[in-house]
Amino acid sequence: xxxxxxxxxxxxRSKGASYADIRINxxxxxxxxxxxxxxxxxxxxxxxxxxxxxxxxxxxxxAASARVSKEAVARLATEAVAIxxxxxxxxxEPVELVPIPQAVGTWKTPILKDPFAVSVQSKADLLLxxxxxxxxxxxxxxxxxxxxxxxxxxxxxTDGCDITQVLTRVWPLFQITVVDKATxxxxxxxxxxxxxxxxWEYIEGYPxxxxxxxxxxxxxxxxxxxxxxxxKKDLVLSPEHLWLTIHESIGHPTELDRALGYExxxxxxxxxxxxxxxxxxxxxxxWMNVVADxxxxxxxxxxxxxxxxVKTTEFDVVKDGRFVGYQTxxxxxxxxxxxxxxxxxxxCCYADDFASVPFQRMxxxxxxxxxxxGKKVGWEQMVADVKDGVLIEGAGSFSIDQQRYNFxxxxxxxxxxxxxxxxxxxxDVAYQARTPQxxxxxxxxxxxxxxxxxGSFFDGKGQPVQTNSVSHGASWCRFxxxxxxNTGRKI
Amino acid sequence: MSFLxxxxxxxxTEKLLASATAPExxxxxxxxxxxxxxxxxxxxxxxxxxxxxxxxxxxxxxxKRGSAQTNQYDDQSLTDVVHRAEEIAxxxxxxxxxxxxxxxxxYTASPxxxxxxxxxxxxxxxxxVVAEALASARDKGLEAAGFVQNFSDADALATSKGLFAxxxxxxxxxxxxxxxxxxxxxxxxxxxxxxxxxxxxSMTARAIDIALRSAKAVALEPGNYTVVLPxxxxxxxxxxLLNGFDQRQVDEGRSFLSQFQKQMADGQKLFSEKVTILSxxxxxxxPSNNFDAEGQPLRHTEWISNGVVKAISCSRYWAKxxxxxxxxxxxxxxxxxxxxxxxxxxxxxxxxxxxxxxWYVRPVDPQTALYTGLTRxxxxxxxxxxxxxxxxxxxxxxxxxxMLRNIESMGPTRRVITSEQDLGSALAFPxxxxxxxTFSSLSDAI
Numbered sequence: 001x002x003x004x005x006x007x008x009x010x011x012x013r014s015k016g017a018s019y020a021d022i023r024i025n026x027x028x029x030x031x032x033x034x035x036x037x038x039x040x041x042x043x044x045x046x047x048x049x050x051x052x053x054x055x056x057x058x059x060x061x062x063a064a065s066a067r068v069s070k071e072a073v074a075r076l077a078t079e080a081v082a083i084x085x086x087x088x089x090x091x092x093e094p095v096e097l098v099p100i101p102q103a104v105g106t107w108k109t110p111i112l113k114d115p116f117a118v119s120v121q122s123k124a125d126l127l128l129x130x131x132x133x134x135x136x137x138x139x140x141x142x143x144x145x146x147x148x149x150x151x152x153x154x155x156x157x158t159d160g161c162d163i164t165q166v167l168t169r170v171w172p173l174f175q176i177t178v179v180d181k182a183t184x185x186x187x188x189x190x191x192x193x194x195x196x197x198x199x200w201e202y203i204e205g206y207p208x209x210x211x212x213x214x215x216x217x218x219x220x221x222x223x224x225x226x227x228x229x230x231x232k233k234d235l236v237l238s239p240e241h242l243w244l245t246i247h248e249s250i251g252h253p254t255e256l257d258r259a260l261g262y263e264x265x266x267x268x269x270x271x272x273x274x275x276x277x278x279x280x281x282x283x284x285x286x287w288m289n290v291v292a293d294x295x296x297x298x299x300x301x302x303x304x305x306x307x308x309x310v311k312t313t314e315f316d317v318v319k320d321g322r323f324v325g326y327q328t329x330x331x332x333x334x335x336x337x338x339x340x341x342x343x344x345x346x347x348c349c350y351a352d353d354f355a356s357v358p359f360q361r362m363x364x365x366x367x368x369x370x371x372x373x374g375k376k377v378g379w380e381q382m383v384a385d386v387k388d389g390v391l392i393e394g395a396g397s398f399s400i401d402q403q404r405y406n407f408x409x410x411x412x413x414x415x416x417x418x419x420x421x422x423x424x425x426x427x428d429v430a431y432q433a434r435t436p437q438x439x440x441x442x443x444x445x446x447x448x449x450x451x452x453x454x455g456s457f458f459d460g461k462g463q464p465v466q467t468n469s470v471s472h473g474a475s476w477c478r479f480x481x482x483x484x485x486n487t488g489r490k491i
Numbered sequence: 492m493s494f495l496x497x498x499x500x501x502x503x504t505e506k507l508l509a510s511a512t513a514p515e516x517x518x519x520x521x522x523x524x525x526x527x528x529x530x531x532x533x534x535x536x537x538x539x540x541x542x543x544x545x546x547x548x549x550x551x552x553x554x555k556r557g558s559a560q561t562n563q564y565d566d567q568s569l570t571d572v573v574h575r576a577e578e579i580a581x582x583x584x585x586x587x588x589x590x591x592x593x594x595x596x597x598y599t600a601s602p603x604x605x606x607x608x609x610x611x612x613x614x615x616x617x618x619x620v621v622a623e624a625l626a627s628a629r630d631k632g633l634e635a636a637g638f639v640q641n642f643s644d645a646d647a648l649a650t651s652k653g654l655f656a657x658x659x660x661x662x663x664x665x666x667x668x669x670x671x672x673x674x675x676x677x678x679x680x681x682x683x684x685x686x687x688x689x690x691x692x693s694m695t696a697r698a699i700d701i702a703l704r705s706a707k708a709v710a711l712e713p714g715n716y717t718v719v720l721p722x723x724x725x726x727x728x729x730x731x732l733l734n735g736f737d738q739r740q741v742d743e744g745r746s747f748l749s750q751f752q753k754q755m756a757d758g759q760k761l762f763s764e765k766v767t768i769l770s771x772x773x774x775x776x777x778p779s780n781n782f783d784a785e786g787q788p789l790r791h792t793e794w795i796s797n798g799v800v801k802a803i804s805c806s807r808y809w810a811k812x813x814x815x816x817x818x819x820x821x822x823x824x825x826x827x828x829x830x831x832x833x834x835x836x837x838x839x840x841x842x843x844x845x846x847x848x849x850w851y852v853r854p855v856d857p858q859t860a861l862y863t864g865l866t867r868x869x870x871x872x873x874x875x876x877x878x879x880x881x882x883x884x885x886x887x888x889x890x891x892x893x894m895l896r897n898i899e900s901m902g903p904t905r906r907v908i909t910s911e912q913d914l915g916s917a918l919a920f921p922x923x924x925x926x927x928x929t930f931s932s933l934s935d936a937i
Contacts, residue, residue, distance in 0.1 A: 035588075042583040044575055047562035049543065062539035066562040079540055086614035087528060087535040090622045120557075120582040128584075141743065179744035186745045186858060262531040264636035265668040265678075266911075268850075268936070355541035399851040399886070401865045403936035406886050408863050410855060430855060430863075432886065432932050463529055463638035465911075485931065489859040491747065491892045 001164075005156035007070045008052045011077035013158060017054035017061075017084075019097060020077070021157035023307065024050040024068065025354040028152070032120060033145040034127035036135065040143075042120050049354040052077045056084035058094020064355035098334040100310050100345060102160040107304025109168040110297075111199025115148035118200050126172075126203070130212045134176050137216035140186075144174035144212075146203065147195070147457070149469075161309035169300055169469055171195035171457060172203045174212060178219040187222035187427075189215045190412055192240040192394045194454040195469065197300045218413050218425070225425040228414065230486045234389035235431060235479045236382045241411050242367070243454025243472035244395040249435045250282075250290055251365045251472065253404040254317050255348075256326035256336065267461045268402025271435065272323060277340055283439025285321035287477075289368040292317050292327060294347055299364035300455045300469035306347035307358040315346055317365060321439075329360045352466040359462060366453070366473030370445040377447040379422070382478040389417035390429055390484060395454065397430060408432045410487070428488035441482060446475030495522045495544075497657045500647035503564055507548060508651055510573045513580060515551035515592045516651045519784070520544065520564075523644035528617040530667075531636035533625050538614060548576040551592065554585035588808040592650040593786045599771075601658065603778040606685035609661035612641035620665060620691045627695050628669050633702050637667030639691070648786050656782045660684065665691045666908060668868060669702035674937050675881075677701025678848055678868035680723075682908045684778060701847055701869040708881040710933055711872060717843035717899075718928040719836045719873065722907045725826070725894075726920040727849045729768070730909065731862055732891040733821050734854075736794060738805035742813065747860040747892065748800070760798035762895040767827040769793045777906050777917035779823030787819045794821065795895075828921030829901030836900055836924040838876045844930075845871040845878055849887075849910050860890045865934055867910075884937075885930035899924040 005022050012020030026048035033041040050073060051064035061084025063076040127144045134142040151167040172193050179186040191211060196202045237245070252258060253270040261269055272280060282288065294301055294312035305311055308330040317325050325342065329349040337343035351358035370377070379391060394412025401407070414426040433441075455471035495503070500520050507518040522544040529536045546569065549558040557580030561572040617639040628635035641663045649655045666680025679697035683689040740746040751761055771791040772781040781789050785807065793801045802818055810817035837845060847869030855861040866884045873879070902922035909918065 032583075038586050038588070039584045040586055040588065041558075042556070042579050043558045043560070044579055045560035046575075047543075047545075047560070049562060051539075051541075059535065060537050062537065064539070064541040064543075066543045076540075083526075083538045083540060083614045086618040087538050087621070090530065090535045090618065090625055092534050120579055121584075124584050141745070177743075177745050181744060184744065184750045186749070188745075188857065260532065261634060261636060261670075262536060264531060264634075264670060265638060265666060271935070355539075355543055357537045357539045359537065397853055397855045397863065399853045399863045399865070401884065401886070401934040401936035402850055402867055403934075405936050406865065406884075406932060406934035408855075408886060408888075428856070434935070460911075464525070464527055464640060483932075485888070487855050487861060487888065489856065489861050489890060491750075491859045491890055 001154050004050065004070060004073050007073045008077045009156065009158050011074045012052065012054045012081060015078055015081040017056050017081055019055040019158055020052065021155065022050055022052050023354055024154045026152040028116060028150040030116060030148045031145060032123040032127060033143065034124065034131055035143050036131055036141065037128065039124045051354045052080045053358065054080045054084055055095060056081055057088055058096065059084045059088050059091045060095060062357045095331050096334040097330050098337065100159060100330060103305055103309050103311055104162045105304065106164045108166045109197055111168050113200035115168065115170050115200040116150065129209050130174055133209045134212040134216040137213040138178065138220045139176045139216040140179045141177040142174055147171040155307065155309055157309050159309065163305045163309060165304055167303055168199055169195055169197050170200065170202055172206060172208055176215050176219050178223060180223045185223050187219050189219040190394065191215065192412065195300055195457050196298050197302045197471065198298045221425045222427055225427040227428045227488050228390065228426045228484060228486050230484055232481045233484045234386045235482050236379050236386065236389060236391040236417065237477050238393045239450060239452035239474045239476065240394050240454055241392045242474040242477055244398055245409055246365060246367055246472040246474060248398060248400045249404060249407055249438065250317065251362045253435065254326055255360060255362065256328045256332050257360045259326065263461065266463050271403045271405050274340060276323060277326065278324060280323040281321055282318045282323045282436060283321050284442040287370065287442045287445045288318055288321045288439055290318035290365060291368060292363045292365045294363040296364045298453055299471040301362065301364045301471060306349040307351050308349040310345045310347040312347040315344060327360060327362060332360065350468055352468060356466050361461065361468040362459060362470045364471040369448040369451045369475035372447045375447060376449045378450045378476045382444050382476060383417050383422050384420045386417045387419055390426060391415040391417055391422055405434050407435065428486045430485045430487050432483045432485055438479060438482065441480045442477060443480050444478040446477065448475065450475040495520065495645055500645060500657055501655055503569065504647055504649035504655065506569050507573055508649060510570050511550065511651065513550035513552055513577050517549045517592045518649050519547040520647040521644060523642060525640065525642040526612065526614060526617065527638065527640040528614065528621055529638050530621050530625060533629055533634055535621060546572055548572050550576040550580040551589065552580055554587060554589045555580050555583050556586055556589045557583045590807045592652050593654050594652040595654050596786055596788050598656060598781045598788050599773050599790055601772040601778045601781045603684055603775045605659040605661050608686040609641060609663050609684060610643045612663060612686065617641065623692060624667055624695045627699060631699055631703065633669045633671050633699060635667055635669045640664045648782065650786060654786045656786055658781060663689055664908065665694055667695060667698050669698040671702050671706050673706040674708060675702040675706030676868045676937050677705060680908050682906065705869045705881040708883045711882040713885055713930045713932050715927045715929050717840055717924065717926045719833060719840065719843065719845045720923045720925060721847060722905055722920040722922050723848045723909065724846050725923050726907045726918045727852050727909045728862060728891045728894055729826065729920060730824055730918060732860060733794065733824065735860055736803045738803045738815065739809040741803060747858060755800045758799055761800055762795060762798040763898045764798040765898050765901055766795050766798050766895045767793065768795045769825055770821040770823050771825060774823060774825050776904065777823050777825055777919040779917045783819040787817065789819050789822055792818065823917030825919045826904060826921060828904035831900040831902050833902060833922050836922065837873050837878055840873045840876060840924065843873040845873055852910060855888060860892055861888060862890065863888045884934040886932045886934055887929055888931045889929050894925050897926045899926060
């Protein structure tokens with residue numbers, strides 16, 4: 001590693017780069033899938049390579065290869081410098097980097113049991129047990145799967161950083177379908193499980209087999225459920241649902257690159273413009289406190305250092321309902337930090353592959369649970385004060401506009417709330433809202449007892465699109481008077 | 492890295508197959524080179540180049556199957572990846588759906604898939620495209636953001652039964668968004684397998700034109716409107732339809748097509764008779780791969796002909812089980828067009844909307860193929876046959892089934908990129924004038 005890094009950094013410097021870094025990364029993935037009573041796919045993948053990033057006269061250049069040798073490193077470092085020079089004519093404002101502490105260290109996801117050391121047979125046995133439970137409970141079809149991933153990363157830069165990290169993540173999942181041949185209707189129910197930045201112990205501790213039985217029964221119920229009456233209703237949302245709403249309506253709008261226009265062509269911009277930092281009332285002053293944290297236990301975005309070589313940290317995004325902090329990376333702090341009055345290093349730089357250009361990606365972003373002084377407060381306490389509402393479990397359909405104003409979310413299971421009681425199952429439910437109004441209508445947050453992380457392996461952003469793994473935590477929450485749609489159609 | 496030629500790829504696949512001990516083996520190679528340049532806020536932001544190679548081995552022991560993948564192709568790595576695939580296959584339980592590997596096949600030629608000019612593209616080409624876009628945007632007082640990407644790759648597939656298939660693909664993709672200080676936003680983009688005939692300048696000009704015309708949009712009540720959809724919108728929604736074109740899902744009752752099995756068997760129209768959608772690797776406008784991941788040949792396939800469903804994809808396993816012919820899924824989609832220009836569609840519209848593109852299109856209900864999404868980067872009101880003013884964006888909830896039933900007129904077919912696509916899949920669709928499109932709420936997003 002040291003030899004290759006030295007070649008990259010010296011070559012880049014000798015060709016005129018003022019800054020250079022190299023990432024030499026190895027990735028491992030394993031997946032096992034089962035359909036009904038048989039295993040359908042068992043696959044393993046290993047790949048590695050390096051990416052060299054250079055700054056020449058304030059212009060970025062990047063080149064990567066899977067052929068890891070001193071010759072290739074020197075050739076690609078030269079290529080990266082040439083790419084930077086090809087773009088120099090178009091550059092108006094040179095990139096600068098804010099100084100960072102010289103980071104030398106190692107970091108590993110704290111795991112108890114290596115998921116890659118668990119046999120394929122054990123994984124297959126678990127999946128077949130999940131499927132059997134679902135079929136026994138009335139599922140027509142079920143597909144289940146387990147993903148395990150590992151990023152083994154080495155980073156060195158001309159700023160003296162020398163970092164190695166190993167990030168481990170796992171994800172168990174299933175999808176159940178029930179078909180009613182008499183009516184021709186069908187319904188799906190996805191697992192409420194979530195990917196996690198941890199080891200096999202997460203899968204061992206998650207009641208997947210039990211959930212499969214419950215999910216199959218709920219899927220059957222969905223077919224006979226009452227179609228929702230649309231209109232303004234109160235919503236009681238589970239943590240397994242809310243993570244996605246947090247991701248789309250708080251996570252993405254508070255990315256500084258989006259707010260400034262860097263993602264205007266694809267992912268979009270943000271309604272949270274820089275002039276609103278410290279001023280925008282994002283949501284309820286009493287209930288809304290949102291924290292970004294790349295050091296959070298079990299978080300998918302958790303690591304020791306980001307891909308700028310900056311040590312990871314925790315920072316407030318929304319405090320007492322007010323927007324107080326963007327997600328940023330090193331070059332943004334240099335260019336915009338003083339103007340924004342926020343020069344903290346927040347370590348939000350990430351590339352999804354050795355061959356991908358690092359850029360600003362979302363840390364774990366979570367809604368803090370409310371301190372009820374030790375009292376347990378969850379959906380039951382929230383429902384008690386609802387006349388006409390819907391309780392939603394699990395994440396479903398999702399869509400949001402390019403400035404993160406108008407969103408529409410579905411879910412996995414919907415329950416009618418009438419006069420303070422959770423009642424019958426509903427179907428055809430989606431809710432639509434405008435982000436600041438929605439978070440302004442938050443009027444109750446559950447206690448830490450119910451706090452859970454949800455998340456995704458596949459948060460997409462950038463061109464070419466890169467995926468980021470990220471978690472979002474929440475307890476149960478209640479929102480007042482939200483627009484609920486009926487999505488039932490006849491074709 | 493010099494690119495893997497036909498002969499070099501065959502040499503590597505032979506090495507992989509020679510080191511295999513499993514009764515059956517399938518190997519796949521995918522070396523690729525990609526370069527890209529991004530810009531935003533009227534400046535270049537990032538630019539990169541990457542060369543990678545996928546080496547994938549699938550080993551078969553009767554009904555047991557497993558696969559392993561690496562991105563290295565030195566001799567040791569090739570031996571290792573074969574051993575890993577065999578190890579995981581031996582450990583995997585039997586899968587009754589496992590199908591034997593294929594022997595030699597005959598493939599339709601796809602001559603437009605590769606071009607020497609796109610194969611040789613460099614950062615300088617991308618830099619010139621970007622420089623012109625930035626100069627044009629600055630000249631009009633606009634702010635531009637966009638992306639140029641070129642790629643060149645090869646696919647080689649071989650089996651222990653003597654199949655060997657090889658193809659080369661090239662491509663260039665460009666898209667940009669231009670925004671004005673008073674709330675205008677315009678987008679344009681395109682993709683091609685060849686540089687010849689690919690015209691980034693016209694895309695830049697179109698995005699700028701829309702940005703200048705879409706400023707100061709006013710709010711319009713959501714509801715059901717007649718819409719003039721450019722080919723990009725049609726492709727975004729119509730291509731989702733094919734997700735339900737899977738014979739097994741249809742038979743199992745979990746495709747939106749399941750409810751129409753009798754109508755399909757009777758040859759009844761499910762869509763407007765104007766609708767014909769096909770796949771064809773030999774298409775010159777949107778060429779596609781000519782073999783799939785198992786080595787099956789992809790052929791000219793009409794999925795919908797004059798509104799009637801004519802073909803549904805069917806896996807080799809399901810075909811064997813149900814006594815049908817296997818039909819690989821679509822790798823490109825070409826919808827037959829008409830002769831109406833967008834101007835003519837507007838002129839014939841009393842009151843409606845003219846759109847630029849969709850955004851964040853996601854499924855809502857698979858039973859009815861219902862999708863939701865938004866309009867973006869130029870939404871205009873049509874009154875009395877004329878575009879009268881820009882209006883704010885909408886969220887819509889609609890099914891492509893209804894869109895393809897409510898066609899009033901069609902434009903010529905052209906190659907497009909969809910709203911969340913950057914590597915350029917092969918889609919060619921016409922502009923459509925469609926009645927009764929459901930817009931469910933307003934979006935303040937610009």
